[in-house]
Structures are given as C-alpha cells and as structure tokens.
Amino acid sequence: EGGSLSAAARRSDVPLATVSRKVSELERHLKTRLLNRSTRRLTLTDAGHAYLAACRRILDEVGDAERTAGGEYSAPTGELIITAPIVFGRLHVLPVVTDFLAAYPLVDI
Numbered sequence: 001e002g003g004s005l006s007a008a009a010r011r012s013d014v015p016l017a018t019v020s021r022k023v024s025e026l027e028r029h030l031k032t033r034l035l036n037r038s039t040r041r042l043t044l045t046d047a048g049h050a051y052l053a054a055c056r057r058i059l060d061e062v063g064d065a066e067r068t069a070g071g072e073y074s075a076p077t078g079e080l081i082i083t084a085p086i087v088f089g090r091l092h093v094l095p096v097v098t099d100f101l102a103a104y105p106l107v108d109i
Contacts (some may be wrong), residue, residue: 005019005020033048034047080108
C-alpha cells in the first residue's frame with residue numbers, strides 16, 4: 001500500500017531490514033515471488049495480488065469471528081438517526097420506532 005518496503009517499515013514501526021527479511025522468508029516459504037522490485041517502485045506480482053486478497057479475506061473472517069464471540073452481533077447497539085417530515089414521522093415512523101425500541105433497548109434513536 002505504501003509503495004515501498006521503507007514505507008511499510010515506517011508504518012509498522014519495524015526496521016527496514018526486518019521487513020525485507022520477512023518478505024524474503026515468506027517468498028521462500030511460498031516458493032514464489034510476491035513483489036516486483038525495482039529501484040523506483042515496488043509492485044505486487046499476480047501471485048502477490050492473489051495472496052494479499054486471500055489474507056485480507058482471512059483476517060476479515062477472523063475479525064468477524066472475534067466480534068461474534070465477544071457478543072457484538074448478539075443484539076443491535078448504537079445510534080440510529082432517522083430523518084422524516086414531522087407529520088409523516090408522527091403518523092408512520094413513530095409507531096415503528098416505538099416497537100423497535102421495545103425489541104432493542106440498547107439502540108438510541
């Protein structure tokens with residue numbers, strides 16, 4: 001994302017040599033090149049794009065699993081903002097909101 005190993009090192013607060021070594025170790029482990037390196041830029045290879053997409057998907061799934069285990073998805077919480085004209089709101093929205101709040105008291109409207 002930063003376009004260089006130096007940018008990745010700065011962003012991660014890790015020495016450049018460590019980032020470079022870890023990328024090389026990962027490429028050796030996978031037995032494929034993930035990055036095209038030149039003196040001016042760093043780009044992902046096709047294998048690098050595929051690996052990055054798979055890793056992001058896995059990390060998203062782990063995040064979802066952690067939120068589920070922590071109960072984040074067990075009941076709606078937070079703030080819900082509704083905008084409606086006054087008369088329409090009183091006639092049509094308010095009855096629905098009242099029922100909704102009875103079912104989900106952790107939501108603020």
